[in-house]
Amino acid sequence: MSLTFLIPGPLRELAANRSDVRVNGAASSVSDALSLLWSAHPGLRDRVLTERGDVRQHINIFVDGESIRYAGGLGMPVRDGAEIVILPALSGG
Amino acid sequence: MPIPQNITPQRGDVLLLVGTMKGAFLFRADAARAKWERGGPYFPGSAVYALAYDDRAGRQRLWAGPQSMHWGALLRTSDDFGLTWTNPEEANVKFPEGTDAALKNIWQITPGRASEPDTLYCGVEPAALFVSRDAGVTWSLTEGLWNHPQRPRWEPGGGGLCLHTILLDPTDANRIRIAVSTAGMYVTEDGGATWRPSNKGVRADFLPEKYPEFGQCVHKVVQSKQNPDRMFLQNHWGLYRSDDRGESWTDIANGVPSDFGFAMAVHPRDADAAWIVPLESDEFRCTPEGKLRVYRTRDAGASWQAMANGLPQESAFETVLRDAMAVDALDPAGVYFGTRSGKLFASADQGEHWTTVADGLPPVVAVKTAVV
Numbered sequence: 001m002s003l004t005f006l007i008p009g010p011l012r013e014l015a016a017n018r019s020d021v022r023v024n025g026a027a028s029s030v031s032d033a034l035s036l037l038w039s040a041h042p043g044l045r046d047r048v049l050t051e052r053g054d055v056r057q058h059i060n061i062f063v064d065g066e067s068i069r070y071a072g073g074l075g076m077p078v079r080d081g082a083e084i085v086i087l088p089a090l091s092g093g
Numbered sequence: 094m095p096i097p098q099n100i101t102p103q104r105g106d107v108l109l110l111v112g113t114m115k116g117a118f119l120f121r122a123d124a125a126r127a128k129w130e131r132g133g134p135y136f137p138g139s140a141v142y143a144l145a146y147d148d149r150a151g152r153q154r155l156w157a158g159p160q161s162m163h164w165g166a167l168l169r170t171s172d173d174f175g176l177t178w179t180n181p182e183e184a185n186v187k188f189p190e191g192t193d194a195a196l197k198n199i200w201q202i203t204p205g206r207a208s209e210p211d212t213l214y215c216g217v218e219p220a221a222l223f224v225s226r227d228a229g230v231t232w233s234l235t236e237g238l239w240n241h242p243q244r245p246r247w248e249p250g251g252g253g254l255c256l257h258t259i260l261l262d263p264t265d266a267n268r269i270r271i272a273v274s275t276a277g278m279y280v281t282e283d284g285g286a287t288w289r290p291s292n293k294g295v296r297a298d299f300l301p302e303k304y305p306e307f308g309q310c311v312h313k314v315v316q317s318k319q320n321p322d323r324m325f326l327q328n329h330w331g332l333y334r335s336d337d338r339g340e341s342w343t344d345i346a347n348g349v350p351s352d353f354g355f356a357m358a359v360h361p362r363d364a365d366a367a368w369i370v371p372l373e374s375d376e377f378r379c380t381p382e383g384k385l386r387v388y389r390t391r392d393a394g395a396s397w398q399a400m401a402n403g404l405p406q407e408s409a410f411e412t413v414l415r416d417a418m419a420v421d422a423l424d425p426a427g428v429y430f431g432t433r434s435g436k437l438f439a440s441a442d443q444g445e446h447w448t449t450v451a452d453g454l455p456p457v458v459a460v461k462t463a464v465v
Contacts, residue, residue, distance in 0.1 A: 046184035
């Protein structure tokens with residue numbers, strides 16, 4: 001299957017300066033899909049996930065426009081051709 | 094994003110490493126310390142609680158621990174005074190599998206002794222100590238402290254459960270003292286394998302037992318380089334001195350407007366001299382009477398003198414946080430501190446006179462010094 005990740009500006013330095021990354025491989029969940037992304041660009045992992053494997057508190061991941069936060073988290077299923085967007089959440093002061 | 098301004102320090106210059114809630118700054122002056130040039134902001138948007146300068150083994154290396162609200166915290170270095178910074182792919186300080194912990198913030202970076210030029214220590218939140226033996230390439234968790242049976246009973250203070258102070262004994266390479274809010278101080282005498290609480294005489298007003306074995310809210314501890322037996326401690330409530338390397342503590346809140354405060358610095362050559370900034374109550378946490386006053390002792394805490402020449406004395410309700418005060422190694426010693434309102438003050442004469450280095454920085458959380 002083929003998946004496309006959209007990479008936010010602050011992380012593009014760790015993704016060969018690309019705004020989108022296409023990965024190919026087997027993935028039944030967001031967690032699997034992210035593993036494919038880490039294989040291509042290992043530096044992204046620690047920016048998106050904590051050591052415990054949780055998505056960082058102020059990061060949002062959307063699969064085909066739906067936030068994984070409300071759709072099963074990292075276990076949310078993904079389909080062939082899905083577009084996965086990683087975005088910093090609104091936060092700060 | 095702002096484009097950082099760069100500085101080019103010359104040999105003998107004094108550097109101030111200033112961490113704020115929205116990035117880091119450098120300030121450079123010559124030995125007269127009269128005119129300051131700014132560098133930065135570096136890591137704009139990230140909180141920088143930990144900064145250090147490592148000049149061992151011929152290095153001129155800056156260390157910073159920026160914490161992005163989004164992307165987490167990691168250690169970054171610069172060998173060209175902030176012109177470029179490393180951006181490691183893998184987070185260099187991280188909790189190993191099995192700890193079920195995740196790094197929240199980096200609170201302290203401490204280069205090792207001169208005799209161990211490739212060793213560095215790092216204090217983090219949740220409270221833990223990391224060490225590197227290869228000049229910061231790899232870091233490992235100090236398991237002896239992490240697995241201490243009392244650790245599950247440590248409680249977070251207002252700033253989180255942080256290991257904020259690391260004191261390397263200058264004459265005993267196996268002895269390290271650390272401080273955690275809110276757990277108190279722990280000491281190792283075997284290089285970190287085992288640790289014991291060391292808080293004898295330090296009060297914990299917020300607990301039913303006022304002098305517990307551990308659990309004190311120690312805000313800052315400093316140790317004299319000239320006489321390592323001499324230490325000073327600014328507690329959540331309480332101002333203390335030790336004459337036995339921290340094994341016991343004596344109250345020295347003599348003539349200060351409050352024994353509450355965060356910041357503290359000790360003279361680089363005079364073990365009897367130290368500086369503090371008392372704050373009013375643990376609810377208000379601002380300078381008493383709206384006057385920004387540094388207090389200095391020159392007799393090991395028997396008495397304290399207000400030093401306010403050049404500091405605002407009207408409507409100055411300021412807060413100086415635990416790591417936001419530092420001294421340099423010059424003679425006379427320079428003293429520096431930053432406020433939560435973004436002001437940075439300097440004294441080139443041990444606090445007798447103060448000048449404003451910057452007014453309008455983001456909230457200052459760390460001030461460190463170096464002589465290049």
